Structure formats: C-alpha cells, structure tokens
Amino acid sequence: MTIATMPAVSEADARIERRLRELAICDSGSTWEAQDELSRAIAEAGMHFEGGAYPVCLRPLAIDCCLANHLSATAEAVVKLLDVAAELYCCNEDVQDLFPAYKHLRHWINCLPKHRPIVTICRLDGLFDSNGHYKIIETNTESPGGVIQNGLAAEVWSRIPNPLTHGLSLDVSKQPFAKDPNCFVRELVSAYYAATGSELRSAAVINFRGRYTNEVDWIVNGLRDAGAKTALLDASAIKRTPRGLTGPDGQLIQLVYNKLDPRDIIEAGELRDYLDACASQEVVSINPWISQWILSDKAILAVLSDDRFSSNFNAEQIEFIARHVPWTRLVTAGVTTDPDRRRIELIGYIRENKANLVLKPSNATRGEHVLVGRLTSSEVWQEHINRAARNPYVVQEYVRPGEVTALHPPSRSIKKMAYGIDCYVFGGRLAGFQSRASFDPVMNVGRSGILLPVAID
Structure with a gap:
C-alpha cells in the first residue's frame, strides 16, 4: 500500500492555472469559443446529465504520472479494505449497530458473493488534506454516475483545440475508460464469466420507479453490442421462476446491473422476489446488496477509522487508514x-x-x-x-478542498472553484479519474458543479 505524501498540483496544471487567470482579466473570447465547441461536441456525442447538459469544462486538471500511480494504488487498496469491512459487518454486532436503517435487511445483505473484490464497480471520492494526504470521503459502491460518460468526455475533450493547454503534453488515454469506451461494459461481461464460466447472453439494467436513468442508454446499448440481449427494466417487473429471473417477456436474465437508489427499495415489499434472487445468487448481481446498502453508506468510513475495530486490520492497513480515511x-x-x-x-x-x-x-x-x-x-x-x-x-x-480557476459554462464566468479528485475502480483495478469543481463547498454536478477532464503529463 502506498502512503506517501504527494503534491496535488503538477507543473503543467500550474501553467494552465496562470493562463486562465490571465484570461480572466483580459480577452477570454477565444477560450469561450473553444469551451462552446467542446460543449457542442459533448452534446452531439449524446452525453447528458439527466436530460440536461453534461457540464464538461475546457480546463483540465493536469496531474503527473507519480500522482496518477499514487491515486491508483490508494483506490485499489481501499477496495480491498472494503472486503474486510463487509465480512466484519456480517459477524460483528457493534459494526452492525452503525447501520441501524438496514437491520431488517440483514438476511439479504449477509449473503456475500464468492468473488473478490466484492465491489465490482465503484467511484471513490477524495480530497487532499493540508498535509498532502489523499483522503477518501465517500465510497459510492452502489451505482455511481460517470462510469461510461466520463471516459467518453475525456476522449472528446482531447480532440478539441485548446488554448489553455497549447504547448503542453497531456494525455487522457492512460486512463483505461478513456482509452477504451467499452471498458465498463467489458468489466460487466468479465464479471459474469468469472462467476459462471459461461458467456453472457442476456442482461438487464434495473432501476426503480423511473429514477436514476442517467447513462442507462449507454449501458444497455453497450451490453447489446457485446452480444447480450439487454433491456432496461423496473425492479418490480422482474419475476422469480424455477429456471431463474425473467423479464416481463419471459426472457431469462443472467446478469443485472442495479442502477437505482438503494434507499428507495428498503421498504419496497413488492421487490421481495427480486431481492431474494439476487441475494441467493440466482443471477449475477452487480453490485451485491452489501455494496448497495452497507459499503456505500457513509458510516462504512467509521468502521475503518474507529479504534474499536482496528484489531481486524494488520499494521500496514492501520497505517494506510490513518493516512487515507478521514476520522468518521x-x-x-x-x-x-x-x-x-x-x-x-x-x-x-x-x-x-x-x-x-x-x-x-x-x-x-x-x-x-x-x-x-x-x-x-x-x-x-x-x-x-x-x-x-x-x-x-x-x-x-473537515478536509478543506483545494481550489482551481475554471470556466463555469452555466454562468459564463471564470472563477475560483473548489475541486476534488475521484477514482473509478472496475474489478479491483483503477479505470480512470474524475475531477469535480463547484462554487458550493459540497461538490456535486447536480448542484451547479462542473467536471474537469483529468489529463496526465
């Protein structure tokens, strides 16, 4: 595990910062023209955020290879720690008490899959603290956004002439999901093969009551292109039969990707058959219920950071947690x-x-x-x-976020914004980075935040 202190800003990013500051006080016309071209290209590629514009900024966050490797190793180590936390939840009542909302769901949650890591798809959100340590502030192990569109957005960004990066050698293709737009779908197909030893022939993306449909069209079409008959289905439309789960048309479903808000299904009695089938592993379910409810809950960081549970981790893990998990x-x-x-x-x-x-x-x-x-x-x-x-x-x-100067397309302004760096992990391996920036100290694209492409110099 890597625990070194790393600088959050590269020399290339410092140069971009200086250029943008200069443009903010003089002629920024050419920069906004390039931003508008990028926004049009993003829209024409079919990317959106719940029907609205996908707010990708012309200004990238540039990081060097050392920092990229450090973040990658950190994220992959956190996913391994979540395996330990999941097993601890299943056997330790003190840990279970940290998750009171799910007590009546334990018979579903405690059915752990055999594969490791338990979390196939996640996004770990992080900030750098005042000492330069990268801190994971949220785990997002349910069905995080951006698993496909962020890689596509980075690739589109790399093709737009950019006055902010002129003369700099920046590369987005070192991130697997930017180099290969099918990276996410290939991981789903691979997860199914690892669990069954068979080729995937049918799948469903599952939501509930029409919520959280962003990226669903990309996922469904990607699975179809991979050779699997795939549909978007509401969880209430799934039927449990002696031969397995089926959709409304009677088609057997071999794999499900749960694109839903796990809070919505806590009290949904009509979903009992679906919950039972996933827990019993009658279908390959990504991610499993312990990921949807426990590992995605913010109290999971209390499991990692509370001294009461430190005896469940080795000395190296304890030191790693102290560096990378905030007190919770x-x-x-x-x-x-x-x-x-x-x-x-x-x-x-x-x-x-x-x-x-x-x-x-x-x-x-x-x-x-x-x-x-x-x-x-x-x-x-x-x-x-x-x-x-x-x-x-x-x-x-409190981990105070760093600040960058960025273009904010919704307000047509160039201003200082708080930012963080998030890591996507597919199948235990880093898939790519995301950087969000916002005027709001709570960074979220749904709250007027924007996305900065992450490029490696």
Whole structure:
C-alpha cells in the first residue's frame, strides 16, 4: 500500500492555472469559443446529465504520472479494505449497530458473493488534506454516475483545440475508460464469466420507479453490442421462476446491473422476489446488496477509522487508514476517541468543534443535507445534531478542498472553484479519474458543479 505524501498540483496544471487567470482579466473570447465547441461536441456525442447538459469544462486538471500511480494504488487498496469491512459487518454486532436503517435487511445483505473484490464497480471520492494526504470521503459502491460518460468526455475533450493547454503534453488515454469506451461494459461481461464460466447472453439494467436513468442508454446499448440481449427494466417487473429471473417477456436474465437508489427499495415489499434472487445468487448481481446498502453508506468510513475495530486490520492497513480515511463516527451519544485518539463524549465534541467537522446523513446522495461546520450557524448545527437522533448521520473531520480557476459554462464566468479528485475502480483495478469543481463547498454536478477532464503529463 502506498502512503506517501504527494503534491496535488503538477507543473503543467500550474501553467494552465496562470493562463486562465490571465484570461480572466483580459480577452477570454477565444477560450469561450473553444469551451462552446467542446460543449457542442459533448452534446452531439449524446452525453447528458439527466436530460440536461453534461457540464464538461475546457480546463483540465493536469496531474503527473507519480500522482496518477499514487491515486491508483490508494483506490485499489481501499477496495480491498472494503472486503474486510463487509465480512466484519456480517459477524460483528457493534459494526452492525452503525447501520441501524438496514437491520431488517440483514438476511439479504449477509449473503456475500464468492468473488473478490466484492465491489465490482465503484467511484471513490477524495480530497487532499493540508498535509498532502489523499483522503477518501465517500465510497459510492452502489451505482455511481460517470462510469461510461466520463471516459467518453475525456476522449472528446482531447480532440478539441485548446488554448489553455497549447504547448503542453497531456494525455487522457492512460486512463483505461478513456482509452477504451467499452471498458465498463467489458468489466460487466468479465464479471459474469468469472462467476459462471459461461458467456453472457442476456442482461438487464434495473432501476426503480423511473429514477436514476442517467447513462442507462449507454449501458444497455453497450451490453447489446457485446452480444447480450439487454433491456432496461423496473425492479418490480422482474419475476422469480424455477429456471431463474425473467423479464416481463419471459426472457431469462443472467446478469443485472442495479442502477437505482438503494434507499428507495428498503421498504419496497413488492421487490421481495427480486431481492431474494439476487441475494441467493440466482443471477449475477452487480453490485451485491452489501455494496448497495452497507459499503456505500457513509458510516462504512467509521468502521475503518474507529479504534474499536482496528484489531481486524494488520499494521500496514492501520497505517494506510490513518493516512487515507478521514476520522468518521456515527452521530450517537456515548464515548469514543477524537482524531488524536483522546477519549471524548461525542455529542459534546461535535457541538464544540464544528469548525473542524462536517455532518452528513449517512445514506443520502448528491450532497443532500451535508453541513460544513465552519459555514453553518450554531443554531442550524445543533438542529442537525438533534436530527441525528431520529435519522442516522455521520460526523467527519473537515478536509478543506483545494481550489482551481475554471470556466463555469452555466454562468459564463471564470472563477475560483473548489475541486476534488475521484477514482473509478472496475474489478479491483483503477479505470480512470474524475475531477469535480463547484462554487458550493459540497461538490456535486447536480448542484451547479462542473467536471474537469483529468489529463496526465
């Protein structure tokens, strides 16, 4: 495992930053013309974000090979740690208590697949802290966005004449999902073969009540091109039969990719047959239920960072966790340890140290109700501490995001924005990077955020 401190900014990125700052105070016409050309090319390629523009910025985030390798090794090591955490959840009641919303679902969750890593597809979201350590702040092991479109967007970006990168040698093709647009689909096909020893002939992308359809058309068409009869189906339309899962037309389904919000199906009684079949491995399900509910929940970082569970990890893993996993706890009354391993009463600590903390609903998505303590009034902070008694929240040490100067197409402005770097991991191996930037301290494309192509120099 790699634990070295790495600079977050390359020399090439510093040059891009200087150029963009200069353009912001003088003539930026040619830059906006190039941005508009990129936006048109992205739209013409069929990329979108839930029907709206896919907000890809002309300005890339340039990283060097050393940092790319460091991020790759870090992300792949985290996926291995999630295997340990998954097995720990199945046998440790103290770990199970960190996930109260799923107690009635354990008979589905605890049916672990034989393959490792358990998580076939994920996106690990990260930031660099003040010491230069890359911190994983969310795991996204359910059905993360951008698994196909970000690779395609990087490839399109590389073909647009770009005044910001003139004279620089930047490469996006070192990322597997940019070099091969079929990387994601090939991983699904490979996962099926690894589980069964057979060629994939039929598949379904599963959503629920019409939510989260972004990229579904790309996934369905990609699987069809790979030779599998594939359809988009609602989970409630799936039937469990003696010969396996079938769709409404009676077609046997060999593989399912769950493109849904796992919160929506927690109380959906009509899905019992589907949940049973996936848990019983009557179909190859990507990702399995422990990934959808437990490993994607923000409390999973408490499993990794809480001293109570450190005996389940070896010395190297413990050191790795200290460097790359931020201090995280489920918000509940009681005694624990702070980031310096001093014993504290947690609720009082959260109240008194809000400037250094973030509160997050443990199983929400897209930055919903996330509070950055230093940007939140004491009254609102206390209100959310009280809310945590009714709905699970986690508290996490605040990792201040870095800043870049970027073009923000929706507002036609060139300004400083907060940014992070996320790592896509397919089948335990790095597939590529994503960088999101935003005026909002909680970075999300659904909240006026943008995407910066990540290029390696």
